[in-house]
Amino acid sequence: MAILELNSLSLRIGTTQVCTELDMRLHEDQRWGLLGKNGVGKTTLLHALIGLVPVQSGEILIRGRILGNIPRQELAAGVGILFQHGISELPATVMETVLLGRHPHVQSLLRDEPADLKIARDALQDLKLSKLAERQVDTLSGGERQRLALAMLIAQTPDLFLMDEPNNHLDLAFQVELLCLLDRKLKQHASALLMATHDINLAARFCEYIILLMGNGEFIKGPTEEVLTPNNLSQAFDCEIGSIVGQGRTFFYPQ
Amino acid sequence: MISSKHLLLLAMLIVLAMISFLLSLLSGSVDLSLAQLFGELFQPQNDLPAQVLREIRIPRALAAFTTGGLLALAGVIMQVLLRNPLADPYILGISGGAAVGALSAILLGLGLWWMSNAAFAGALLSVVLVFGIANKFGRWSVTRLLLTGVVISAGWGAVINILLTTSSSNNVQSMLFWLMGDLSQSRVGFSHLAVLLVGVAGGLYVSRSLNVLVRGELVAASLGVNIKAMRLLLYLSASLLTATAVTIAGSVGFVGLVIPHMLRLLGARDHRLLLPCSVLLGGSFLVVADALARTIISPQQLPVGVVTAIIGVPSFLVILRSSIKK
Numbered sequence: 001m002a003i004l005e006l007n008s009l010s011l012r013i014g015t016t017q018v019c020t021e022l023d024m025r026l027h028e029d030q031r032w033g034l035l036g037k038n039g040v041g042k043t044t045l046l047h048a049l050i051g052l053v054p055v056q057s058g059e060i061l062i063r064g065r066i067l068g069n070i071p072r073q074e075l076a077a078g079v080g081i082l083f084q085h086g087i088s089e090l091p092a093t094v095m096e097t098v099l100l101g102r103h104p105h106v107q108s109l110l111r112d113e114p115a116d117l118k119i120a121r122d123a124l125q126d127l128k129l130s131k132l133a134e135r136q137v138d139t140l141s142g143g144e145r146q147r148l149a150l151a152m153l154i155a156q157t158p159d160l161f162l163m164d165e166p167n168n169h170l171d172l173a174f175q176v177e178l179l180c181l182l183d184r185k186l187k188q189h190a191s192a193l194l195m196a197t198h199d200i201n202l203a204a205r206f207c208e209y210i211i212l213l214m215g216n217g218e219f220i221k222g223p224t225e226e227v228l229t230p231n232n233l234s235q236a237f238d239c240e241i242g243s244i245v246g247q248g249r250t251f252f253y254p255q
Numbered sequence: 256m257i258s259s260k261h262l263l264l265l266a267m268l269i270v271l272a273m274i275s276f277l278l279s280l281l282s283g284s285v286d287l288s289l290a291q292l293f294g295e296l297f298q299p300q301n302d303l304p305a306q307v308l309r310e311i312r313i314p315r316a317l318a319a320f321t322t323g324g325l326l327a328l329a330g331v332i333m334q335v336l337l338r339n340p341l342a343d344p345y346i347l348g349i350s351g352g353a354a355v356g357a358l359s360a361i362l363l364g365l366g367l368w369w370m371s372n373a374a375f376a377g378a379l380l381s382v383v384l385v386f387g388i389a390n391k392f393g394r395w396s397v398t399r400l401l402l403t404g405v406v407i408s409a410g411w412g413a414v415i416n417i418l419l420t421t422s423s424s425n426n427v428q429s430m431l432f433w434l435m436g437d438l439s440q441s442r443v444g445f446s447h448l449a450v451l452l453v454g455v456a457g458g459l460y461v462s463r464s465l466n467v468l469v470r471g472e473l474v475a476a477s478l479g480v481n482i483k484a485m486r487l488l489l490y491l492s493a494s495l496l497t498a499t500a501v502t503i504a505g506s507v508g509f510v511g512l513v514i515p516h517m518l519r520l521l522g523a524r525d526h527r528l529l530l531p532c533s534v535l536l537g538g539s540f541l542v543v544a545d546a547l548a549r550t551i552i553s554p555q556q557l558p559v560g561v562v563t564a565i566i567g568v569p570s571f572l573v574i575l576r577s578s579i580k581k
Contacts, residue, residue, distance in 0.1 A: 052476055076479030083473060092524055103467050104479040109460065110527050112257065156478070 001064050002027050003160050003192045004049065009058035010217070013044045020217035021058070026160070026192050031182075033203030033224070034196040036213030037237045042196035043084060045213075046162045049194075050079055062160070076104035080158030082149055084165050094140070094148055095133040098123055101155030123155040126181055142169040150178065154185060161186075163195040167202060179206050200241075200252045204228050212236050228252070261528050264521060268535035272320070275539035279316040279546040280308060284553060318441035318503055319545040319559070320538035321451055323510050325500035327537025328454050330511030331529055332493040335465050336486065337401050343512035344497040347404030350506035351411025352381025353498065357505065358418045358430050367440055370433075371502045378498035381407060386490065397472075400490070436507025436560030438545050443503060450499045454492060455534055461485070462526040509563040510537050513571050520578040540567070 002025040011018040018041030026032055034042050047053045049060060051067050060067040062079060080101075101123065102116040124130045127147040132140065140148065146169040153161065161182070167175045179202075186193060197203055203210060203224070210227040212220045214236050220227050233241040233252060240255040281287055285307045287295075292308075299305045329344035337346070344350070356377025360370040389395045389403040415434070419427055432439075458465075464485060467475040476482050500507070514537040515529065523529045544562040551557060 050477060052473065072476070072481050073479035076477060081477045083477070091519060096525065097470075100467055100470065100474075100478065103463060106463060110257075110462070 002061070003063055004194070005061040005064070007059045007061070009048075009060065010056040011041065011045060011048050011053070012056050012217075013041055013053065016041055016044075017217035018044050018048075019213065019219050022211075022219060022221075024211065024221060026194060028159075028190040028192055029186055030192045030209065031186065031207045032192075032194040032209045032211065033207035034194060034211050034213070035198075035200065035203055035236065037215070040213045040215050042213060043164055046081060046164055046194070046196055049162060050075065050081055073104050076156070078158055079160045079162065080153045080156040081162040082153050082164055082166055084168065092137050093133070094124065094129060094135050094137060095120065097137055097148055098129075098151045098155050101152035104156065119157065120151075120155050123151040126154055127151040143171060143174065146170055147174070154181075157189065159189065159191045161191060161193040161195075163193065165197055166195055167197065167199060175202065182206075200228065200233065204250060204252065225250075257525055257528055261523060261525070264523060265528065265532060265535075268532055268539070272535050272539045272542075275542040275546075276316055276320070279319070279542045280312050282546045282550045283307065283312060314442055315438060315545065316542050318443045319438050319542045321443045321447050322438070322441070322500045322504040322507060323514075323541025324451050324534035324538040325447075325454070325496045325503075326507060326511040326541075327514040327533035328451070328458065328530065329493045329496035329500065330537075331515045331526070331533050332458070332489050332496070333511070334515055335469050335526075336489040336493060337397055338469060338471070339401065340516065341512075342401075343508075344493065344500070345506060345508075345511070346408070347385050347400070347494075348381045348408035348411055349378045349494055349497045350501050351408045351415065352384075353378040353501040354434060354506060355411055355414050355418070356380075357433050357501075358415060358422075361426050361429050361433070362418060362422055374505075375498055375502045378494070378501055381411065382491075382494040382498070395486075397486075432558050433505040435558035436505045436563070437558045438504050438541075438548070439556055441503050447499055447503055450495060451534070454496050455530060457492060458530040459527065461488070462530055465526040504559070507541065507560045507563060509560070509567045510541055513567050514540060517571055517574050520574050 004024075004026040006022050006024045008021040008023060010020045010022070016039065034045065036042055044053055048055050049067075062070060062075065067075070099112070099116065099120045102120060106116060107113065121130070121133075124133055127150055129144070129147055129151055132144065137145065137148065150166065153163075166178060170178060182193060185191065195203070195207070207224055210221065210224050212227050212232055214220065220232055228250070230241050230243050230252070241252055242255045243250050243252050245251075277289070277292070280292055281289065285304060287304055291304060295305050295308055299309070326344055330342070333342040333344055333346060334340060336342070353374040354377070356373035356375070357370050360373040365373070385400070385404045385407050388407070389400045419430055422430060464475070464480045467478050467480050468485060472482050475485075497511075515533050518529055518532050518536060523532045541559065541563065544566060545559045547566070548557040548559045548562045551562075
């Protein structure tokens with residue numbers, strides 16, 4: 001059974017038609033990239049998948065169940081999202097923040113279970129934040145804050161990772177490290193991932209499938225090498241995009 | 256996350272609450288030593304001190320503690336609901352509505368019973384009005400709620416001024432005492448205490464969700480919090496807590512705004528801890544403030560709302576300063 005299944009989903013936000021009659025199935029251990037130019041509706045589509053935005057028509061199924069019928073807490077235990085704007089800067093320590101990722105799973109009303117604390121600590125370690133555990137969030141740099149948001153998502157241990165610009169604020173080394181980490185997590189937990197990104201080369205390198213939003217509700221989807229062609233990309237981004245092949249991979253660049 | 260440091264804070268606040276009660280019971284025009292006080296508490300005689308304690312000081316300390324606890328709790332909830340550090344229990348116009356009720360009762364020369372019930376009715380009217388308008392088109396956002404509340408609050412302010420300027424000077428005196436918050440005629444009943452206890456228990460029940468909610472509604476929704484239900488619950492419970500508090504003591508300022516911030520600065524950011532700590536500190540704070548209000552210039556009494564600001568402002572600034580240094 002697919003983790004996420006969309007049946008002729010149409011979605012509109014304001015005057016923007018994000019997609020019309022989109023069908024897709026996202027299975028375990030698959031990595032999907034969501035591409036398109038600014039304002040085309042990538043974020044809205046991600047938000048719709050956890051019911052934060054109403055859809056026009058069509059259905060969204062999570063492991064075979066209709067999204068609207070799943071209680072919020074149960075949904076949050078299975079589907080996690082990384083928001084583009086990250087977490088607020090209210091006074092809180094790094095550890096307190098990452099522990100919030102366990103919220104959908106907590107059993108005890110008042111006590112912190114050792115198992116949850118361990119998962120939170122491991123997530124901090126995964127994102128190399130262990131040394132900052134007691135630091136205040138508002139003293140962190142942009143990149144550290146993004147890593148904290150990622151750690152929170154990892155601590156949530158979802159089956160389906162929805163990510164909005166996961167490499168925002170991250171330096172190159174960390175971008176690569178993040179991809180390795182995500183790869184490990186997906187395999188460990190038989191999870192799947194859908195990431196919205198502006199970085200075509202990152203998507204080309206990491207994602208097996210791509211949905212390219214063209215605007216006006218149109219889209220092109222399929223295996224990465226079929227969708228990511230200079231022709232499709234130029235059309236989607238309204239800008240001449242070329243490609244070169246090197247080291248066995250294809251790289252895209254604006255002309 | 257709760258650590259042993261936090262539990263120590265909770266324990267210290269419990270001790271503080273006890274000390275504040277003792278202090279309050281000892282102060283007043285009839286002198287009482289600590290030994291006498293314990294004697295009277297555990298083996299009541301039928302003499303004057305016993306009567307003073309039973310009929311004046313204990314009910315009054317209890318009223319002060321309950322009011323302070325209610326206001327601090329309502330303050331925490333409003334600050335989470337509106338995600339605005341400037342939010343206090345009165346920001347959405349509840350005290351304005353209550354004031355119009357209470358002042359009208361004073362104007363009409365009605366008794367204490369009418370005054371507190373008119374205050375409660377005014378508060379509820381305001382709650383319904385703000386909610387009805389903010390919710391008119393079926394989609395109430397926090398900003399909409401805040402703006403509606405602030406505007407309604409301003410409207411009540413105008414009515415209050417009309418009442419003040421058209422009343423006889425005799426009435427104006429008691430109206431001003433009500434507006435500043437005054438415990439001299441306050442009595443708490445079982446219902447007031449029940450509201451406080453249910454408020455704390457209910458708050459603790461959703462305290463984890465509050466922890467998530469302060470990080471923003473999107474984050475909270477993505478972590479499984481039912482935002483719509485939570486907003487409604489928080490709005491109604493903060494309203495009821497505030498309405499109960501103003502019914503007891505008028506609009507005592509400062510407690511609901513500052514006590515939660517003091518505790519956050521002291522490290523109690525987790526709502527599992529912040530809620531009970533707020534009740535304890537808010538209650539103790541008002542008990543001490545009231546003891547001062549009735550002794551500083553005795554035999555005259557000050558409205559307790561004046562004292563809360565006089566001792567609250569410097570102590571808040573000290574905590575703010577030391578937390579910045581850290």
